[in-house]
Amino acid sequence: MVIRALxxxxxxxxxxxxQKVFDVLLPRLQRGERIELSFEGVPTVPSSFINTALIxxxxxxxxxxxxxxxxxxxxxxxxxEMIRSRxxxxxNRRHLQPVRQHERM
Amino acid sequence: xxxxxLLPTSVTVPLPYSFNAKSIHVLLEGTLDExxxxxxxxxxxxxxxxxxxxxxxxxxxxxxVEYLKxxxxxxxxxxxxxxxxxxxxxxxxxxxxxxxxxxxxxKGAKLRATTLPLxxxxxxxxFPWIHNTFAEWIAxxxxxxxxxxxxxxxxxxxxxxxxxxxxxxxxxCVFTQHYPQKGEVMLTISDFGVGIPFNVRxxxxxxxxAQALERAVxxxxxxxxxxxxxxxxLNILTKYVVANNRGKVFLQSLKGSFNCxxxxxxxxxxSRTERxxxxxxxxxxxxxxxxxxxxGRKEEFEW
Numbered sequence: 001m002v003i004r005a006l007x008x009x010x011x012x013x014x015x016x017x018x019q020k021v022f023d024v025l026l027p028r029l030q031r032g033e034r035i036e037l038s039f040e041g042v043p044t045v046p047s048s049f050i051n052t053a054l055i056x057x058x059x060x061x062x063x064x065x066x067x068x069x070x071x072x073x074x075x076x077x078x079x080x081e082m083i084r085s086r087x088x089x090x091x092n093r094r095h096l097q098p099v100r101q102h103e104r105m
Numbered sequence: 106x107x108x109x110x111l112l113p114t115s116v117t118v119p120l121p122y123s124f125n126a127k128s129i130h131v132l133l134e135g136t137l138d139e140x141x142x143x144x145x146x147x148x149x150x151x152x153x154x155x156x157x158x159x160x161x162x163x164x165x166x167x168x169x170v171e172y173l174k175x176x177x178x179x180x181x182x183x184x185x186x187x188x189x190x191x192x193x194x195x196x197x198x199x200x201x202x203x204x205x206x207x208x209x210x211x212k213g214a215k216l217r218a219t220t221l222p223l224x225x226x227x228x229x230x231x232f233p234w235i236h237n238t239f240a241e242w243i244a245x246x247x248x249x250x251x252x253x254x255x256x257x258x259x260x261x262x263x264x265x266x267x268x269x270x271x272x273x274x275x276x277x278c279v280f281t282q283h284y285p286q287k288g289e290v291m292l293t294i295s296d297f298g299v300g301i302p303f304n305v306r307x308x309x310x311x312x313x314x315a316q317a318l319e320r321a322v323x324x325x326x327x328x329x330x331x332x333x334x335x336x337x338x339l340n341i342l343t344k345y346v347v348a349n350n351r352g353k354v355f356l357q358s359l360k361g362s363f364n365c366x367x368x369x370x371x372x373x374x375x376s377r378t379e380r381x382x383x384x385x386x387x388x389x390x391x392x393x394x395x396x397x398x399x400x401g402r403k404e405e406f407e408w
Contacts, residue, residue: 011232013232013262013266015266015270043236043251043252043255043258043401044255044259044262044401045259046259046262046263046266047263047266047338047341048266048270048338071406072406073406074403075403075404075405075406076255076400076401076402076403076404077399077401077402077404078255078256078259078400078401079406080404080406080407081400082259083406084408089324089325093325
């Protein structure tokens with residue numbers, strides 16, 4: 001299913017904004033649903049939003065589950081870089097499988 | 106009240122001839138002691154020698170006036186601000202005297218096209234300020250789309266999130282100046298919150314203010330001021346402004362300052378201990394309008 005971020009929050013900016021998105025994503029991902037999170041109409045996203053909405057999922061779900069069931073659409077290069085770099089750093093920090101391990105091999 | 110009664114009734118602080126990041130100490134030494142208490146009940150700022158002021162000077166001046174008035178109830182007066190120096194004219198054109206005295210100092214004072222005037226931006230208003238006020242102004246100045254400034258916009262989002270999440274305050278004082286000849290924009294934001302080193306010392310108690318600023322810009326370093334804080338905000342400034350844009354970042358908070366520049370060898374960071382304490386945090390970013398990374402463009406996501 002497609003979830004449009006701006007249907008949940010006015011802007012993708014603060015930790016509070018991120019929490020609202022997280023609260024919608026988590027139960028669906030825990031049920032094994034496949035989700036496309038749309039950033040249609042979102043100009044930029046800071047780390048606070050990504051940390052709360054997405055990185056916090058790593059406390060609840062294996063990274064592989066997140067990676068296989070969560071996709072991002074209607075994104076910009078800035079949004080993509082922020083998502084990838086935050087996951088890359090946090091997955092490495094948590095001693096889990098690196099995000100782009102296959103690229104390094 | 107006992108401390109208050111021991112304060113001198115009045116102190117006059119002459120502003121420096123050239124007022125920029127290097128001469129902030131003149132204002133701070135005159136108005137505040139090392140514990141950030143005011144030096145007097147009444148502070149008179151003397152503008153007679155102010156021949157030059159840059160964006161940082163205006164932001165710092167405003168931040169200190171707000172700090173004295175609202176944190177300590179100090180009465181702040183301006184003297185000789187009608188002296189026709191270039192510094193006073195720049196302050197006047199920037200709306201500084203209009204804000205604090207209630208009227209312009211000079212006849213014909215007018216906002217310069219290269220200036221986005223001094224503004225107190227509350228966190229609630231920061232998102233539209235970044236994406237409408239700032240981005241539309243600079244896009245029009247440079248002749249690019251607002252999307253071209255995505256990397257700078259996200260840095261501003263990081264700064265305002267830091268103010269809101271960590272400083273104990275909800276307002277940032279902002280001033281922006283475009284230098285078309287140099288192809289640069291200098292933007293300064295300040296708050297008079299608890300300061301970055303104060304928060305860093307919650308997890309590393311023995312660290313100096315200068316060392317605390319170095320730690321704060323390392324990706325992943327977090328003071329856990331909020332439950333889900335992961336420590337990435339200041340690091341993004343050094344990445345987008347310095348590494349990608351080859352601009353500059355300068356921070357001053359309490360007694361520490363931090364410089365990040367792009368040199369031939371790559372990104373260079375340095376910190377130092379200042380002789381005076383800054384009330385809160387000052388962030389100055391200088392970015393080049395000719396080498397903006399087009400990260401606002403649409404792109405398909407891949408893990």
